[in-house]
Amino acid sequence: MSKIVLSGIGKSFGETPVLRGIDLTVEAGQFVTLVGPSGCGKSTLLRILAGLEAADTGTVTIGDRDVTRTRPSDRNLAMVFQSYALYPHLTVAENMMTPLKLRDLGPAGRLPIVGPMLARSEYLRLRQQVQTTAEALRIEALLHRKPGQLSGGQRQRAALGRAMVRNPVAFLMDEPLSNLDAALRVHMRAELSELHRRLETTFVYVTHDQAEALTMSDQMAVMMNGEILQYGRPAHVYGAPASLEVAKFIGSPAINVLPGEIDSTGGLSVMGKLLLPDTRLARQPVSVGVRPEHLTLDPNGSFRGVIRHRENLGSDLFLHVQLDGVEKAVILRSHPRILAGTGLEEEVTFSATADEVHVFGADGLRLHMARPSLVEVA
Amino acid sequence: MPGSRAYLWFIGPALILMFLILLLPIGIAGALSVTDYSLGNTSANFVGAENYERIFTRTTYEKMFGATFRYVFVVVPLTVFLGLGAALLIHSLTRFGDLYKTIYFLPVMAALIAMAIVWEFAFHPTIGIINATLERGCGTWLEAWNWYAAGCERTFPLWLTDRDYAIWTVAFIGVWQGFGFNMVLYLAGLTSIPRSLYDAAGMDGAQSGWDRFRLVTWPMLGPTTVFVVTISFIRSFQVFDTVEAFYPQGGGPSKSVYVMMFAIYEKAIQQNLMGIGAAITVVFLGFVMFLTILQRWLVERRTHYV
Numbered sequence: 001m002s003k004i005v006l007s008g009i010g011k012s013f014g015e016t017p018v019l020r021g022i023d024l025t026v027e028a029g030q031f032v033t034l035v036g037p038s039g040c041g042k043s044t045l046l047r048i049l050a051g052l053e054a055a056d057t058g059t060v061t062i063g064d065r066d067v068t069r070t071r072p073s074d075r076n077l078a079m080v081f082q083s084y085a086l087y088p089h090l091t092v093a094e095n096m097m098t099p100l101k102l103r104d105l106g107p108a109g110r111l112p113i114v115g116p117m118l119a120r121s122e123y124l125r126l127r128q129q130v131q132t133t134a135e136a137l138r139i140e141a142l143l144h145r146k147p148g149q150l151s152g153g154q155r156q157r158a159a160l161g162r163a164m165v166r167n168p169v170a171f172l173m174d175e176p177l178s179n180l181d182a183a184l185r186v187h188m189r190a191e192l193s194e195l196h197r198r199l200e201t202t203f204v205y206v207t208h209d210q211a212e213a214l215t216m217s218d219q220m221a222v223m224m225n226g227e228i229l230q231y232g233r234p235a236h237v238y239g240a241p242a243s244l245e246v247a248k249f250i251g252s253p254a255i256n257v258l259p260g261e262i263d264s265t266g267g268l269s270v271m272g273k274l275l276l277p278d279t280r281l282a283r284q285p286v287s288v289g290v291r292p293e294h295l296t297l298d299p300n301g302s303f304r305g306v307i308r309h310r311e312n313l314g315s316d317l318f319l320h321v322q323l324d325g326v327e328k329a330v331i332l333r334s335h336p337r338i339l340a341g342t343g344l345e346e347e348v349t350f351s352a353t354a355d356e357v358h359v360f361g362a363d364g365l366r367l368h369m370a371r372p373s374l375v376e377v378a
Numbered sequence: 379m380p381g382s383r384a385y386l387w388f389i390g391p392a393l394i395l396m397f398l399i400l401l402l403p404i405g406i407a408g409a410l411s412v413t414d415y416s417l418g419n420t421s422a423n424f425v426g427a428e429n430y431e432r433i434f435t436r437t438t439y440e441k442m443f444g445a446t447f448r449y450v451f452v453v454v455p456l457t458v459f460l461g462l463g464a465a466l467l468i469h470s471l472t473r474f475g476d477l478y479k480t481i482y483f484l485p486v487m488a489a490l491i492a493m494a495i496v497w498e499f500a501f502h503p504t505i506g507i508i509n510a511t512l513e514r515g516c517g518t519w520l521e522a523w524n525w526y527a528a529g530c531e532r533t534f535p536l537w538l539t540d541r542d543y544a545i546w547t548v549a550f551i552g553v554w555q556g557f558g559f560n561m562v563l564y565l566a567g568l569t570s571i572p573r574s575l576y577d578a579a580g581m582d583g584a585q586s587g588w589d590r591f592r593l594v595t596w597p598m599l600g601p602t603t604v605f606v607v608t609i610s611f612i613r614s615f616q617v618f619d620t621v622e623a624f625y626p627q628g629g630g631p632s633k634s635v636y637v638m639m640f641a642i643y644e645k646a647i648q649q650n651l652m653g654i655g656a657a658i659t660v661v662f663l664g665f666v667m668f669l670t671i672l673q674r675w676l677v678e679r680r681t682h683y684v
Binding site: 079 | 572574575577578580581582583584585589593594597598600
């Protein structure tokens with residue numbers, strides 16, 4: 001168990017900068033997720049950590065060891081790839097044996113046919129190790145099949161098995177769930193979290209799916225354009241996004257952004273309606289982010305719009321409401337029972353929970369408001 | 379539509395063509411091989427297995443098999459090995475890859491008859507560049523090699539007209555001409571290997587290039603190799619133009635370069651002995667058929683090789 005420190009990592013492909021001086025500290029045993037839209041550099045960062053790609057600037061430290069110039073095999077990290085990258089000509093057992101053989105056996109022991117005879121006791125030990133790992137992942141029945149004969153979920157487990165079998169310092173996962181179907185993905189989320197608790201090893205997990213980041217990680221880093229915009233606990237990133245970009249990326253359905261302004265007395269108003277009387281902020285135009293769950297239907301509400309679309313998920317119902325003067329429909333969460341009788345194109349009124357709104361300045365950064373009186377403005 | 383005959387219109391043309399241009403000629407060759415037919419004759423006598431008996435007993439045909447198998451078993455391993463080697467080297471290049479590809483592929487595109495004339499000059503005992511180059515090495519440390527010293531003392535081999543060297547020289551030209559083709563096939567195979575497998579191999583502890591080759595490259599090239607080997611076998615069984623260009627009569631010194639295709643040509647066309655020519659053709663077909671079936675079997679064994 002060691003701490004992983006990335007400092008000042010920069011990388012360009014040709015003229016295009018992909019990473020712009022990334023600093024990231026992963027504490028030992030944590031589950032850290034790098035999340036961001038495709039092309040934000042998260043996979044490149046993971047590959048630099050793994051040693052598969054060389055950084056132009058910066059250093060990678062694992063434990064007390066600077067491994068910036070160390071080849072991947074000497075870093076004792078294991079990686080699970082998006083495509084699983086199982087060797088198609090080898091059975092699952094042989095796939096899991098490969099890292100053990102390459103690390104624990106000399107050149108003679110690795111020879112085909114004669115190798116197992118020369119290093120009989122080692123082979124017995126390695127097979128035992130494969131067996132134990134397979135039992136932990138419940139894939140003993142698959143050990144003698146080849147990857148081509150497995151389903152997506154089974155391949156996923158086999159790839160995990162190959163990573164787990166040699167007790168690495170940390171697991172690196174590059175979008176491991178994105179090739180699975182929706183139901184299996186949700187199931188594997190729980191299973192990976194379970195695995196992390198059981199192994200107590202560091203996980204560095206790359207995904208473009210904010211739901212995976214929110215549900216599994218201890219810490220998440222939101223990346224965009226080669227920079228980490230925010231690093232923190234999922235609840236904190238969700239509850240207090242550091243910038244408008246982060247706020248828009250994290251959360252599904254996406255946060256609603258409404259134009260607002262701070263008046264000369266520090267009062268925050270959204271579309272002309274006063275929401276918070278005193279924010280202690282200077283007078284300026286702002287963007288106000290409100291999550292769908294903080295908008296509630298309210299006969300006396302101050303916002304009024306027309307229902308354009310309804311999405312019934314069974315447990316929740318999302319209404320897309322068109323407001324005058326706002327291009328994008330506002331999404332608000334409600335419950336199917338409450339809205340049983342409401343149809344499309346009907347007019348509704350709603351209010352916002354004032355102490356849950358996020359205010360962003362013209363530069364997109366979060367403005368910290370003083371909230372002396374948490375009043376709900378009707 | 380039950381009872382419809384529309385399917386006949388779909389498979390009919392292919393069936394008719396296959397019958398007319400493939401099966402019928404093979405059948406005719408098979409029928410001719412048991413007769414003593416000559417072109418121009420109105421009839422032929424049935425001679426039973428006599429033609430086949432000759433093929434497997436006469437020394438001329440023993441030489442034919444000898445020359446063919448020597449050629450095949452030199453050319454196939456070397457073209458496959460060199461093709462793979464060249465492909466690996468070119469694949470590892472970041473620049474000039476296309477240039478090398480073109481250079482190695484040029485002999486494949488060149489007309490072999492024309493190239494044979496060039497090689498004939500190169501191998502010429504007195505004015506040829508090969509022996510002239512070898513002679514320059516005389517008097518140096520190269521003479522420590524007995525063969526070389528003997529060459530300096532008398533003369534270097536008459537590459538094309540010495541019966542000990544002729545077939546190997548022809549095989550060398552076959553390798554020179556053929557490996558570029560295999561290289562292209564292997565290059566296609568190499569580009570289809572997913573990069574992530576090499577990443578996985580790196581993470582798993584494969585440090586040397588040899589480790590990566592054994593763990594990823596070679597197994598992933600398996601299907602390509604089966605194809606390359608089969609194609610090389612069939613192409614080398616078919617060698618004809620170099621032999622015809624160097625030795626228009628008789629198949630080389632002491633018939634040492636009397637390969638199968640040339641034998642068919644000599645018997646059936648030059649000597650107008652259609653019966654025996656057809657019999658050699660049938661034997662030839664047998665070899666090619668065997669190789670093709672072997673390839674099918676090997677490929678099907680690897681179907682789960684997604």
